[in-house]
Amino acid sequence: xxxxxxxxxxxxxQEAETVxxxxxxxxxxxxxxxxxxxxxxxxQMILVIRQEAYKQQNATENRFSVNFQKAAKSFSxxxxxxxxxxxxxxFCAFMKxxxxxxxxxxxxxxLTINP
Amino acid sequence: GAVVSQHPSWVICKSGTSVKIECRSLDxxxxxxxxxxxxxxxxxxxxxxxxxxxxxxxxxxxxxDKFLINHASLTLxxxxxxSAHPEDSSFYICSAQERAYNEQxxxxxxRLTVL
Numbered sequence: 001x002x003x004x005x006x007x008x009x010x011x012x013x014q015e016a017e018t019v020x021x022x023x024x025x026x027x028x029x030x031x032x033x034x035x036x037x038x039x040x041x042x043x044q045m046i047l048v049i050r051q052e053a054y055k056q057q058n059a060t061e062n063r064f065s066v067n068f069q070k071a072a073k074s075f076s077x078x079x080x081x082x083x084x085x086x087x088x089x090x091f092c093a094f095m096k097x098x099x100x101x102x103x104x105x106x107x108x109x110x111l112t113i114n115p
Numbered sequence: 116g117a118v119v120s121q122h123p124s125w126v127i128c129k130s131g132t133s134v135k136i137e138c139r140s141l142d143x144x145x146x147x148x149x150x151x152x153x154x155x156x157x158x159x160x161x162x163x164x165x166x167x168x169x170x171x172x173x174x175x176x177x178x179x180d181k182f183l184i185n186h187a188s189l190t191l192x193x194x195x196x197x198s199a200h201p202e203d204s205s206f207y208i209c210s211a212q213e214r215a216y217n218e219q220x221x222x223x224x225x226r227l228t229v230l
Binding site: 033035042043044045046047050091095097101102103105106107108110 | 147149153156157158159161164206208210212217218219221223224
């Protein structure tokens with residue numbers, strides 16, 4: 001079975017700073033996807049970024065980038081130039097490429113951006 | 116992007132009654148739909164996976180007679196909480212996946228309160 005661990009329950013930074021959220025996972029699969037989801041106070045789950053395990057290049061989406069270390073089974077999210085609207089719960093998630101494509105979520109990190 | 120709706124967004128019911136929650140994919144055909152439960156300040160817990168036209172697959176510990184799931188069409192799945200009790204009060208989220216895309220699109224969630 002796959003597990004996803006987010007070791008930072010809460011983080012807080014000042015607006016415009018850079019923040020990195022940690023995520024580690026455990027799997028015996030070789031082909032899979034990793035995701036970071038954002039859940040703002042509205043509780044709507046929003047996909048932030050996605051990484052395919054077979055791609056060595058780290059995914060980026062504007063101010064959001066990941067550091068994917070497959071051997072170490074680490075998948076951290078970096079938010080640059082943080083904005084007040086980035087305040088939310090962030091969940092790291094794993095999904096197998098084949099078979100039952102269930103998402104396995106980490107415990108979440110509550111990120112607060114202070115003005 | 117793909118849009119998933121849920122109805123109702125919130126519901127209050129008396130103990131012992133049944134409640135039905137609808138999940139619709141508005142602009143794509145969802146071959147698979149997922150139902151999650153989320154307690155306050157916790158992560159999403161997968162309850163069941165449903166494929167169009169077949170019986171749902173429930174996660175370990177989820178009572179299939181308590182949480183009835185129907186996926187009768189490629190755009191609609193329903194979750195019925197039967198004989199609801201206060202401990203069933205929670206936030207229920209659905210997601211939908213199109214076969215061609217290895218990504219789940221989430222609905223806005225339904226807050227259920229059982230008195």
